[in-house]
Amino acid sequence: MKKILTFFTLLFLPMLFLASCQDDDHELGALLNKSDVKFRVMQDRSADAGGNTVVLINETPGTISMWDFETGTSTRMVDTVRYAFKGQYTIQLSVLTAGGKVDLDPVTIQVTEDNLNYVNDPLWTFLTGGVGKEKTWILDYGKHGVFDGPLYFYEPLTTWQNMQDGTAKLGWAPAYADNSWIIPAADMASTMTFSLKGGPFFRTHKVSEAKDETGTYSFNAKEHTISTSGGTILRSPGFIANASNWTSNLVVLSLTEKSLQIGVRRTNNEGDYLYVWNYISKEYADNYVPVDAGPRPKDEGFDPTFKPGELLNMLTGGPSSGRVWRLDATGNPIDWIGKGNGWTTGHASSRDWGWNNSWDAAATNSWIRFDRFGGQNYTRSQNGVQTTGTFTIDEATNEITLVGNTLIQNPGSWMNPAGNKLKVVKAFPSDFQSKGIWFGTSYDAAKDEWFAFHYVLGN
Numbered sequence: 243m244k245k246i247l248t249f250f251t252l253l254f255l256p257m258l259f260l261a262s263c264q265d266d267d268h269e270l271g272a273l274l275n276k277s278d279v280k281f282r283v284m285q286d287r288s289a290d291a292g293g294n295t296v297v298l299i300n301e302t303p304g305t306i307s308m309w310d311f312e313t314g315t316s317t318r319m320v321d322t323v324r325y326a327f328k329g330q331y332t333i334q335l336s337v338l339t340a341g342g343k344v345d346l347d348p349v350t351i352q353v354t355e356d357n358l359n360y361v362n363d364p365l366w367t368f369l370t371g372g373v374g375k376e377k378t379w380i381l382d383y384g385k386h387g388v389f390d391g392p393l394y395f396y397e398p399l400t401t402w403q404n405m406q407d408g409t410a411k412l413g414w415a416p417a418y419a420d421n422s423w424i425i426p427a428a429d430m431a432s433t434m435t436f437s438l439k440g441g442p443f444f445r446t447h448k449v450s451e452a453k454d455e456t457g458t459y460s461f462n463a464k465e466h467t468i469s470t471s472g473g474t475i476l477r478s479p480g481f482i483a484n485a486s487n488w489t490s491n492l493v494v495l496s497l498t499e500k501s502l503q504i505g506v507r508r509t510n511n512e513g514d515y516l517y518v519w520n521y522i523s524k525e526y527a528d529n530y531v532p533v534d535a536g537p538r539p540k541d542e543g544f545d546p547t548f549k550p551g552e553l554l555n556m557l558t559g560g561p562s563s564g565r566v567w568r569l570d571a572t573g574n575p576i577d578w579i580g581k582g583n584g585w586t587t588g589h590a591s592s593r594d595w596g597w598n599n600s601w602d603a604a605a606t607n608s609w610i611r612f613d614r615f616g617g618q619n620y621t622r623s624q625n626g627v628q629t630t631g632t633f634t635i636d637e638a639t640n641e642i643t644l645v646g647n648t649l650i651q652n653p654g655s656w657m658n659p660a661g662n663k664l665k666v667v668k669a670f671p672s673d674f675q676s677k678g679i680w681f682g683t684s685y686d687a688a689k690d691e692w693f694a695f696h697y698v699l700g701n
Contacts, residue, residue: 273341292355314460314469376437391418540582564613568700
């Protein structure tokens with residue numbers, strides 16, 4: 243099997259760095275001889291008379307293990323592999339050392355009996371259809387009532403348990419209908435099959451990558467991880483270079499009879515995050531009958547209607563009055579509002595893709611004020627500096643024009659509201675004290691989508 247070394251090289255960089263700091267000649271350590279690498283491959287006959295349970299042990303300190311045991315891979319110093327099917331298996335160990343990579347002689351073992359208890363689990367059945375069967379999966383393009391699109395973004399260390407207990411932190415769940423850049427439409431015809439017909443066999447048909455792969459896989463139903471050999475899971479070609487490990491101990495976040503989510507860690511310069519690929523079974527997709535739920539109701543307060551002068555009074559408090567408004571920094575500060583529906587639900591929903599520490603700093607002790615002291619005036623206070631101007635309102639369009647001023651600024655952010663015209667996208671004339679107001683700063687006509695900042699009353 244062709245091995246992808248980038249991930250392991252990254253893991254080994256700290257060791258190389260230490261070696262370079264301690265070596266006056268700035269040279270790598272010597273490459274170990276195969277005879278210097280001590281390892282064991284042991285069949286535990288007490289666990290399985292047929293030798294199905296195999297213990298892998300790398301006894302050489304200062305090395306990084308790279309095991310390939312045909313049904314999967316591992317980087318652990320000690321690991322246990324359980325083969326459900328009888329047959330001959332070749333186990334290959336390579337190690338990374340300060341001097342480079344050392345390939346050890348392969349070890350061949352013979353498993354003489356099937357032990358289907360190792361695949362007799364509800365999750366194995368969900369994944370494969372059961373012993374003697376196979377199951378084909380496709381990426382979900384948001385048309386089958388399960389996921390909104392083929393790719394979600396979660397925090398890096400999200401686990402199966404987080405998904406089960408509701409503590410998983412979703413960063414972004416883009417709908418494919420509005421984000422077709424994620425993956426070519428041609429990959430709707432791509433497939434991924436997990437089989438238990440005589441062994442844990444794996445195959446893919448990848449349209450955009452123009453390849454068909456055949457290999458094996460290892461599924462740990464207890465630790466909720468999956469590894470593949472001879473191929474990789476279905477993914478978007480545009481994301482391949484963003485992650486260095488597509489085969490070893492990928493996290494399974496959810497698995498049901500009809501749906502599967504597999505997480506892959508992003509390792510490029512965009513920063514650590516978890517790409518979560520969303521699949522549905524092909525059988526489910528082929529038999530899916532959409533339910534016509536009718537048009538989705540628009541968000542409360544979207545495209546509000548005001549009585550004459552009502553918006554002006556809401557902003558200012560009335561004649562000879564003024565009101566201070568603050569960014570809802572700890573609540574739900576920003577949103578994409580498409581076709582009348584927003585998708586952020588709180589601070590965590592927008593964290594890192596847009597809202598970040600620089601916005602926390604920009605919002606702290608900052609405010610804006612609309613007042614009617616001798617005219618329609620607008621004041622922005624930020625970092626102890628106040629700037630002033632005036633404002634006008636177009637009651638026909640609910641647009642506010644700031645003359646000589648802007649909303650709170652964060653010039654280093656792509657979200658920075660540089661324009662001076664604001665659209666009141668959502669407002670609550672009878673309940674603005676608790677629900678605030680959403681100022682739209684940019685509009686994408688093709689998607690009927692507003693980018694909006696949420697302001698609430700301040701002191």
